Amino acid sequence: MHLIDSGAQTRRAFLRRSGQLAMAGTALPFALNLATIADAAAQTSSSDYKALVCVFLYGGNDYANTVVAYDDTHYNAYSAIRGGGANQSAGGIALAKADLASTLLKPTAALPNGRQYALHPAMTSMARLFNEDGAAAVLLNVGPLADPIVRRQYLAKTCRIPPKLMSHNDQQGLWQTSAQPGTKGGWGGRISELCRAQNTGALFTCISANGNSVFLSGESASHYQIGVNGAIPINGMKANVYGSSTVRAAMAQLAQQAHGHTMENEYARVTQRSVSAEGAVTSAIGEPYAAGTFPEGDSLASQLAMVARLIRGRSALGVKRQVFMVGLGGFDLHDNLMAKHPALLASVSNSMTAFHQEMVAQGLGDQVTQFTASDFGRALSSNGNGSDHGWGGHHFIVGGAVKGKQKIYGTAPAVTIDNSATQEGYDWHIGQGRLIPTTSVDQYAATLATWFGVSATDLPDVLPNLKSFGSAVNGIEYPKNLGFMA
DSSP states (O other), X not given: XXXXXXXXXXXXXXXXXXXXXXXXXXXXXXXHHHHHHHHHHTOOOTTOOEEEEXXXXXXXXXXXXXXXXXXXXXXXXXXXXXXXXXXXXXXXXXXXXXXXXXXXXXXXXXXXXXXXXXXXTTOHHHHHIIIIIOOEEEEEEEEOOSSXXXXXXXXXXXXXXXXXXXXXXXXXXXXXXXXXXXXXXXXXXXXXXXXGGGOSSGGGSEEESSSOOGGGOOSSOOOEXXXXXXXXXXXXXXXXXXXXXXXXXXXXXXXXXXXXXXXXXXXXXXXXXXXXXXXXXXXXHOSOOOTTSSOTTOHHHHXXXXXXXXXXXXXXXXXXXXXXXXXXXXXXXXXXXXXXXXXXXXXXXXXXXXXXXXXXXXXXXXXXXEEEEESOOBOSSOOSSSOOBOSOEEEEEESTTBOOTTXXXXXXXXXXXXXXXXXXXXXXXXXXXXBXXXXXXXHHHHXXXXXXXXXXXXXXXXXXXXXXXXXXXXXXXXXXXXXXXX
């Protein structure tokens, strides 16, 4: 049963109108307050909760050393392309096969043609989530697509091609909006606008622990930002000004008092809301976790720890559906891939695992789902010391509702950089092993959104390119639901 009912269409229309009024000069906070009235009326059972957590890997993660070809045929091809040593040893930017044995993935359903994969040796905890707990899924070769496409169509431009491929900012935007660059709002925000009616604390529906995020912005609603140490205060209202509590109190009064001028008054309303939100969040999140709950000194772990504290305080915040965003930078490894990539992937693996374990401890293991995203994958070929920008890449989904160990999802890509049109795999890369995605961001997002409660009738509003998928094209299946969620 979908928890987002047919009334969502009416709410969505209301939100659109609110956004239009805001553009015409009517204040957005007023629209949000009206939305909150509707939210309170539609509140559901307090035991019901779901959350999505986007883990964005900024810079473009190297797919080939994250989910690594392991069977001899494909490992040997990978090693040869990346400069590996003799007898399957490490070399260039290729990992040694012996180092992958501890992270070999063991799905219940084997991949066709004897294909096998292992995770990077630094991702032992993620491998355990997959093999032992079944709480992690691997999705192969995902990226932005407007239509299913192969190399011949890409070269001839006979299908729609996502704009500005391999550009960091543009591809981050495409991943987060699943639409054209410049589109207002992201698909996380659009999902949230359909479920805001289940939250009395509507302001806390979308929260970023990683700064401003287009992913969490809706058509008319913005997201709340938080720091790893808690709510972000307004300067001059939290601490004394020039050492004087009197000056601080005077500034607080001036900033929040009612005004006759419309713009001044709305600024005061926003300030009041921010002060109120800070107090609510500070009270709800409670004390930090004990040492050892999350990896120490890790940026991603610190963000996920704050998300876990917010979820722990969900009742006080009045939320039943939430979408979060966290992120980790440093993946733009044109150089020093072998030196820098392991620590980044260890952070992803250990932080996501610790967060999942905390959700299990809270009794929410199957109600909170994490998933990774990134600007793009990278080229399979080596540039000498790293890998250059690509297109498709591999991703992880973690949570108790994830159907992890059952299979590896998506289509296993060819391991080739051959540019001969007569060679196997030619149609599935655009040179240097830059993968053409065989799964679109829209399919990935639709699977998550459906689990979250978005109905089939609302999915096209959330994901405008989804209409291009749903059948087999060029010998590849493009289902609207990829099946990795229970």
